[in-house]
Amino acid sequence: MSPTAELTIRIACAVTVFAIMALWEATAPRRRMVAGRRARWPGNFGIFLIDIVAVRLLVPTAAVGVALVAAERGWGLLHNLPLPVWVQFVAGFLALDLIIYLQHRVFHAVPVLWRVHRMHHADVDVDVTTGNRFHPIEILLSMAIKIAAVVALGVPAVAVVAFEVVLNASSMFNHSNVALPARLEPLARWLIVTPQMHQVHHSVEREETDSNFGFNLPWWDRLFRTYRAAPKAGEEGVVIGLTEFRDPRERGVISLLTQPFRNARDPAR
Template sequence: MDVDIAEIAFYFTIVAFVFWETISPRRVLLQPTWLRWFNHFLLFLLNSFIYRWLAVGAFVVSDWYLAVQPWGLLNWLPLDDISLFIIGFLALDFWAYIKHRLFHAVPMLWRLHRVHHSDLDIDVFTSFRAHPAAMLVDNGLSIAFYYLLGTSPELILTYIAVVSCYDLFTHANIKIPAPIESLLSRLLITPDKHRVHHSIDYKEGNSNYSTIFVCWDKLFNTYTPEPALGVDAEVVGVKGFNGATEVWLPAMLSQPFRAASSSPVSTAKPQTTDTP
């Protein structure tokens, strides 16, 4: 997939979901939208700068090596290109599931990843809320898997482009008609299903790790169909990091190095635990 086309599709997807959220929101948001969007966009710009000059360089080297000297598991399979592409795409999505579980299970990685989870509202701009260090670790793990799997540069670029747009979808605060939601969620992670993963409840927050295909959660018994409190009453965030100031860029960048706050939370809804 051409990089320019992928970027155009990404920004078009942002505009489309912002419009959808505006005319048909799924939940009432707690914080001022302009404040969240402004700070999340600043974080997005910072991550984009780092990604372009560091991570992309590593991807280019990786792509070149895999193209010049292909090796890895996929190159051992006597299958046609289409079959290898499908298997490779599924393998990358499975690896995304494994990585996500690692970021919740390993304390150091959770400190980085909880920046994403500490958002008190979930909408399309939540997908921008990722700590730069978490992004770099994630990309490093991805590149290591690319070598092991022996993925082609075309497959890597395609998966990254699809996931970038799909991540916007799963975080979007959009209302999907119940019959369509029921149909989609049999195969895919939908916004309602992913929002469960952002729950402040320990058990719910440790479920629904899948990125695109829901089969990984169902296969490893980490699937929760809906929050116990219901969609409208579900509380999202991380206890101890749900103060009103956590929306600001400096707070997001410093959060992995701070202890949980004991100050009153910014919402009157019930809280449980800050364990991932």
């Protein structure tokens, strides 16, 4: 698969998922929003567009391009093991998902990386646009980690494409302001990260922020004991965001870009 085809697939899937989730949020929102769409979406969309430009300018081949080169030259563990194609696909997909989970934990644990990642958490509401609200520095670091993993493990290009598509779709889904049916949600969170499950991760409470790190699969949180079923304050009582970044003036693109370089007022960090 060529990088052009990969980009086309990713854009088509992302637009489709965004449209579905945005419409779902508009017709059946789970929570009443603090700031709402009008106050937050310009900044969130602005950051997302900057992320796209940064990646395309600085990492034009992206992970799938590196995967194709690795396959041609036999780089990586999976390319040197006598495994069926489907096993390579599943192993590569799961390995990338575990790496993203571990990366997420590291970005919370290391102070300098937290300063970059906290822009994502500073959103006072969580909705479909929050799923793509990441600082460009974090996006580029994440891409570098992903590329290194693809080369070292020899992840097949098709698995890389599938992972990227699912990661983007699941991020928009689990950040969205929607609720699954009450009977389905407890079962669904054994297979996917649901919006209610991920909402805990966006609580202002430190111990809740440092839980439920998964994006695609919920199993890593259970395996590594970072899973939290619900916020202490309950579904309606949980406060979203960071205590030190709640000023409405913090929602513009420039403020979001410069946030990692400004001192926080939260002594816990």
